[in-house]
Amino acid sequence: MTNRSVVRPGLTLAVVAVVQFMVSLDLSVVNVGLPRIAAGLGFSAVGLTWVVHAYALTFGGLLLLGGKAADRYGRKRVLLLGLGLFGLASLAGGFAQEPGQLVAARAAQGIGAAALAPAALALLAATFPAGRARVRAFGVWSATNAAGGALGVLVGGVLTEYADWRWVMFVNVPMAAFALAVAWRGIAPGPPTAGGGRPDVLGAVLVTAGMTLLVFGVVRTDQHAWTSPVTLTTLAVAVALLAAFLHVERTTSRDPLVRLGLFANRSVVGANASTLLVGAAMGSTFYFASLYLQQVLGTGPARTGVMFLPLALAVVAGSVLAVKLGYRLAPRTLLVTGTLLTATGLAWFGLISPDGSFTTDVLGPSVTIGIGFGLCLGPVVSLATAGVAPHETGTASGLLNSSRQIGASLGLAAVGSAAHHRTGPSTTPESLNDGYALGLTLSAALLVAAALVALTVLRRTGPPSQDEPADGRDLPSVRLTKAGER
Incomplete structure (x- = not known):
């Protein structure tokens, strides 16, 4: 490798967009196919939940480690490793013949996603450090991120109903292969950017175990109540491990997994706190909307996806609008x-009724939610990496992804519990509607809290600098003195 490498911003953006679409798609594509998966592999009712939980545990628990690895060992290297593992795990999951094999494949998918998601986001932040090009880049990222999550329901429903449930796993393979090929050829092999001190093994073990137990305790509240000894013990141990991690990072680590000084950056803190609440709200929204369409309105999987x-x-329209407004x-x-x-x-959306319809109860709220969500996705990612040193962008990206994942798990567990309590033992459309309506209303309250956090924590700043042209045709290759890093 020479000392000078060429960064191709367009190819980097393409890879990051495919990666984020794939990861977001995988978070929702499996859900619609769960009944067919249970029938096909013989899952029990309790065991079936681990098709979702295995992915959430490994993804949420290893994100910080993945972000640090991207900084320490090189973002391209970690991205390629994550893509390869994600693609192979998806292929293995599609060929699973028994429950344990599919659960193991989903866990491996989560490990791969925990490596590739922060590496991809760090590459994007480093390739587009400021100005109008950054606004455009994060607008594309936000569109693919949200479109993947929303289209996952459509893709999952169509594949499940008209093909076979195995295709909700196979669908990731060509996307991973494409991203791997483009990244291999098109992304500059930048060197590691983190310090060269002793690896923070103890910190990595503590934070991974703590975050994994935190997600585990939350996702298990569907079987053990929040006040049960099992849940309280699990969460207490998780908090103790995370407290020990903070102590290690502050006092003993030469090359900490997360430098605590990063939290002195108000942009990082505000973006992550807001993302935690937005993740809690939106994770619950997709869940309740899907159930309302299927359980109350009686819509089939494929039509629900449509x-x-x-x-x-x-969401795509909101993301495009965010780019236009982001210049001003x-x-x-x-x-x-x-x-x-x-x-x-x-x-x-919380005004849904048991005798409603898609046109009167779903369409209008969906468009409003989508435009609003698209408007805020790109800016929050840009804020989460603003003012962060180049050697810490992977860590900052891992933090943001962790906030989103933990928020989605916490939100769905908490809001889902409240909705289930409102529904009670009855499964009539009327009682289900009451529970889902409460869940959607509580999600709206979480978003109001997220807006208040952003207003109080984030600093008031001006629009991006106007020194870059507005169109996207002027993104020439940028020559860098250190192989792919600005």
């Missing part, structure tokens, strides 16, 4: 505006 299309398209408005302004608009859509 009904999510307006939301997916609205500060990221903080866009984040607050988008979050409040999304909250408005969710409050509207």
Whole structure:
């Protein structure tokens, strides 16, 4: 490798977009196929939940470690490793013949995603460090991120109903292969950017175990109540491990997994706190909307997926609008505006009725939610990496992904418990509707809280500098003195 490498911003953006679409798709594509998976492999009712939990545990628990690995060993190297593992795990899951094999494949998918997601986001932040090109890049990222999550329901429903449940796993393979090939050829092999001190093995063990137990305790509340000894013990141990991690990072580590000084950056703190609440709200929203369409309105899996299309398209429209407005408005302004608009859509969605319809109860709120969500996605990612040193962008990216994943798990568990309590033992459309309506209303409240956090924590700043042209045709290759790093 020579001392000078060429960064191709367009190829980097393409790889990151495919990676984020794939990861977001995988978070939702499996859910619609769960009944067919249970029938095909003989899962018990309790065992079936581990098809979802195995992915959430490894993904959420290893994200910080993945972000640090990207900084320490090189973002391209960690990205390629994560893509390879994710693709192979998806292939193995599609060929699974018994429950344990599929659960193991889902866990391996989570490990791969924990490596590739922060590495990809760190590459994006380093390739587009400032100005209008950064606004465009994060607008594309936000569109693919949200579209993957929304379209996952459509893809999962269509594949499950008209092909076979195994295709909800196989669908990841060509995307991973494409991203791997483009990244291999098109991304500069930048060197490691983190310090060369002794690896923080103890910190990695503590934070991974703590975050894994935290997610485990939360996702198990569907079987053990929040006040049960099992849940309280699990969460207490998780908190103790995370407290020990903070002590290690502050006092003993030469090359800490997460430098605590990073939290002195108000942009990082505000973006992560807001993302935690937004993740909690949106994770619950997709869950309740899908159940309302299927359990209350009696819609089939494929039609349910089609009904999510307006939301997916609205997210893309909101992301495009965020790019246009991002040239004139500060990221903080866009984040607050988008979050409040999304909250408005969710409050509207909370007015669903058992004798409603897609046109009267779902379409309008879906479009409102989608536009608002699209407006705030790109700005929050840009804020989470703003002012962060180049050697810590992987860590900052891992933190943001962790906040989103932990938020989704916590939110669904907490809001889901409240909705289940409102529904009670009855399974009539009326009682189910009451529970789902409460869940959507509580999700709106979480988004209002996210907007308040953004207003109080994030600093008021101006719009991006205007020294870059507005169109996307002027992204020439950038020559760097250190192989792919700015």
